[in-house]
Amino acid sequence: VILWDLNRRRQRATLTGHTAEVSGVAFSRDGRMLASAGDDNAVILWDVARHRRQADLTGHTGDLADVAFSPDGNTLASASADRSILLWSVNVGALPERLCRIVNRDLTKAEWAYVLEGQSYRTTCG
Amino acid sequence: VGTTYGPVTAARTYDAFISYSHAVDGRLAPALQQALHEFARPWHRLRALRVFRDEASLAANPGLWSSIEQALAGSRFFILLASPEAARSEWVAREVRYWCQRKPLANLLIVLTGGGIVWDGNAGDFDWEQTSALPPTLRGRFRDEPRYVDLRWVQTTQDVWLSHPRFRVSVADLAAPLHGRSKDELVGDDVRRHRRTLRLARSVVALLASLVVLAGFLAVNAERARDAAEREALVANSRYLAAQAELTIDSDPARSMLLSVAASRLKDTDEARRSLLHQMARRRALRGFLHGHTDMVFGVAFSPDGRTWPPAASTRP
Numbered sequence: 001v002i003l004w005d006l007n008r009r010r011q012r013a014t015l016t017g018h019t020a021e022v023s024g025v026a027f028s029r030d031g032r033m034l035a036s037a038g039d040d041n042a043v044i045l046w047d048v049a050r051h052r053r054q055a056d057l058t059g060h061t062g063d064l065a066d067v068a069f070s071p072d073g074n075t076l077a078s079a080s081a082d083r084s085i086l087l088w089s090v091n092v093g094a095l096p097e098r099l100c101r102i103v104n105r106d107l108t109k110a111e112w113a114y115v116l117e118g119q120s121y122r123t124t125c126g
Numbered sequence: 127v128g129t130t131y132g133p134v135t136a137a138r139t140y141d142a143f144i145s146y147s148h149a150v151d152g153r154l155a156p157a158l159q160q161a162l163h164e165f166a167r168p169w170h171r172l173r174a175l176r177v178f179r180d181e182a183s184l185a186a187n188p189g190l191w192s193s194i195e196q197a198l199a200g201s202r203f204f205i206l207l208a209s210p211e212a213a214r215s216e217w218v219a220r221e222v223r224y225w226c227q228r229k230p231l232a233n234l235l236i237v238l239t240g241g242g243i244v245w246d247g248n249a250g251d252f253d254w255e256q257t258s259a260l261p262p263t264l265r266g267r268f269r270d271e272p273r274y275v276d277l278r279w280v281q282t283t284q285d286v287w288l289s290h291p292r293f294r295v296s297v298a299d300l301a302a303p304l305h306g307r308s309k310d311e312l313v314g315d316d317v318r319r320h321r322r323t324l325r326l327a328r329s330v331v332a333l334l335a336s337l338v339v340l341a342g343f344l345a346v347n348a349e350r351a352r353d354a355a356e357r358e359a360l361v362a363n364s365r366y367l368a369a370q371a372e373l374t375i376d377s378d379p380a381r382s383m384l385l386s387v388a389a390s391r392l393k394d395t396d397e398a399r400r401s402l403l404h405q406m407a408r409r410r411a412l413r414g415f416l417h418g419h420t421d422m423v424f425g426v427a428f429s430p431d432g433r434t435w436p437p438a439a440s441t442r443p
Binding site for chain 2: 050053055056090092095099101102105106107112115124125
């Protein structure tokens with residue numbers, strides 16, 4: 001995937017990571033994230049400003065055909081030859097709350113103390 | 127000029143010998159060597175392990191073989207950076223052959239950096255039609271599929287910093303047998319070391335704070351320094367939590383998810399964001415956890431109306 005600088009009419013960066021043909025790209029509404037779909041069954045999320053790979057969304061079992069962000073920017077849809085469309089939560093800001101809902105409990109004092117000994121306990125999901 | 131075979135006296139000893147293709151892994155190999163030196167290093171030692179890596183290319187200077195042979199003889203483990211280029215390299219093959227003939231095969235560790243490795247369970251050997259990353263001299267050597275560390279995802283130099291959670295996990299995998307300890311123990315060590323560093327950082331903060339009192343005219347600068355130190359600590363902790371989340375993503379999913387959240391709450395670092403996205407990508411089908419049992423749970427059922435769904439009441443069969 002190549003990012004072009006339209007003002008200067010030249011390449012800004014080349015994003016490499018897919019191991020097969022890239023079939024679709026989409027920018028998030030705020031322009032900070034780019035999603036690319038590849039025939040390697042993977043969707044890759046890129047940090048546009050830093051030209052860095054942010055996450056691999058794996059789960060499809062066939063070639064990817066296209067990706068699209070929802071207008072509110074919270075969800076990414078990916079279409080694949082495996083006959084499925086997968087919806088991904090990509091709003092990083094909302095993820096902590098979602099993960100907390102799934103886990104359905106808070107980090108215990110013992111768990112906190114194990115990894116961050118000496119730091120006074122703070123609720124993570126409170 | 128004949129080559130003398132016989133016991134080679136090891137002038138120096140190494141924990142591991144890295145064998146690699148200079149052409150493709152010329153940058154990864156030194157980074158990996160550095161990481162093994164650094165990972166789980168006690169503060170009072172220069173490096174945690176001694177790892178040998180030949181910097182000069184053997185192909186350019188075949189006269190080096192005797193020194194390579196000595197290093198091989200003095201090494202406890204052999205780390206093969208496997209790739210199609212390494213598989214074709216005459217020198218890698220020579221090093222692998224030397225190892226297989228004189229050293230324990232169990233101490234040959236494989237790091238996959240390109241191409242593929244496919245094991246054929248029926249034949250009890252690699253599927254050589256599909257295996258492109260291993261030199262043919264390994265044909266028929268292994269009875270069971272050897273475990274290997276996959277580093278094919280590494281692309282940029284940032285990927286091979288120890289602060290990168292995924293790279294840290296790989297290094298822990300590789301370092302565990304070299305240290306002769308389990309990965310969990312090593313990670314535990316890592317946690318303790320981090321605590322010590324934090325304690326040190328805190329005493330630095332305390333020292334800076336007392337400087338404020340002692341030298342009033344320096345107050346502004348010292349305060350600025352203390353703020354910077356605290357910010358640094360937040361960033362370090364956030365990255366650290368993200369790394370811990372990554373390490374336990376399979377063994378303790380609930381805690382791992384909470385650690386990702388905690389990482390992002392401390393500071394919105396790149397590592398924390400990546401960790402959150404990774405969690406969501408992993409848990410797409412997971413609806414939720416139900417807690418409350420204090421013993422093993424042996425059964426589960428929905429109520430007929432589907433409105434309540436307690437796991438079966440009894441925790442005993």
